[in-house]
Amino acid sequence: MTTVRPLIGVSTYLEAGARWGVWELEAALLPAGYPRLVQRAGGLAAMLPPDAPEHAEATVARLDGLVIAGGPDVEPVHYGATPDPRTGPPARARDAWELALIQAALAAEVPLLGICRGMQLLNVALGGTLVQHIDGHAEVVGVFGHHAVKPVPGTLYGEIAPAETAVPTYHHQAVDRLGTGLLPSAHAADGTVEAVELPGAHWVLGVQWHPEMGEDVRVMRALVKAAAGS
Template sequence: MAGRPLIGISTYLEAGARWGVWELEAALLPAGYPRLVQRSGGLAAMLPPDAPEHAAATVARLDGLVIAGGPDVEPVRYGAEREPRTGPPARERDAWELALIDAALAAGVPLLGICRGMQLLNVALGGTLVQHIEGHAEVVGVFGRHAVKPVPGTLYAGLVPEETSVPTYHHQAVDRLGTGLLASAYAADGTVEAVELPTADWALGVQWHPEMGADLRVVRGLVTAAS
């Protein structure tokens, strides 16, 4: 298609959001996500939670899809019991985003999962998560940084061939990989930092938060594939 590709980005659905004189339920998204898509050459569209049966029709109107970061995936989604440090469930968002992932993979729409989005991609394909790790969210509400090393020959390494320092904030991580997924980057402590699906047209997940940094290469890869 001509022009800038349309990239949908999933959103939070939060009670008690405040702006001006208002305190209401809101579909919201940190501004770094749409700005990153725009800086990478795409048009950004927010996708608030909807009924899962509408996911395929939604994805059909998009050129690419980003599943954004956010709350912990409910452990029942990967057959586990909730541990004490796992956050409260976001069931409506889990159901919607899992349906979006399934629809994007089925339709061959380029897909990028960021943080929670990478974990959901893993869960969608039958993988599991570690419910708490140390060292990747050291100060509450503050993004940290650590090095990520690509696996040679992967989609991710083709975009970012060198070891890089990335903005990070998470306390859960990929455990068992979902069916067909390949780990394509690691942290120094062995945490899986990127996954991809070689059998898909373009499907990548990163555990860090590119919207909090200046490196556009991952999202430019998505936008290029969506073009």
């Protein structure tokens, strides 16, 4: 008997001037670590390039689970803030599309995982705010570091990873005020919120780090398991 692998959609972004072979064209891009992690966790990966927000509901209806991937800073207008000089340029089409995907997944109770930007956008979608730049943060462009995250006992993430874990990380922004209904489920040593979740009937989790850049599949495996209905 063949086991049906759940279909996990992963949001992507558009990049002008992508190059491969003799071609230089606009492309819908996604770092390969994302689909590989979905596949390693037992799911089928589907790339979701930016589309009109009104198509989000129909898109999510065809998925068993949804991942909002990492990427550029969320435009501060979405949480009522003035841009900090260190906040990156806006990605308005992506913001609109991914916010619509999040709302559609929440409404349809489709299991949802936000990764880095995806966690931040989940927080914003539920009325939360962000710290636009972590003071003292010295980011080396394109280089992932590692630090420990400590789970909050009794949470969804605490069940997935009960012990403190070193995770691959690359970010300069963080959750400030939590969105409606969200609970913190992991912290860094300095108190930064490293995971959030939405308690309730369905599976919703956001992690600030990048599991696709490491070997630990537990978070994605938990999403895939929830998407399979088991």
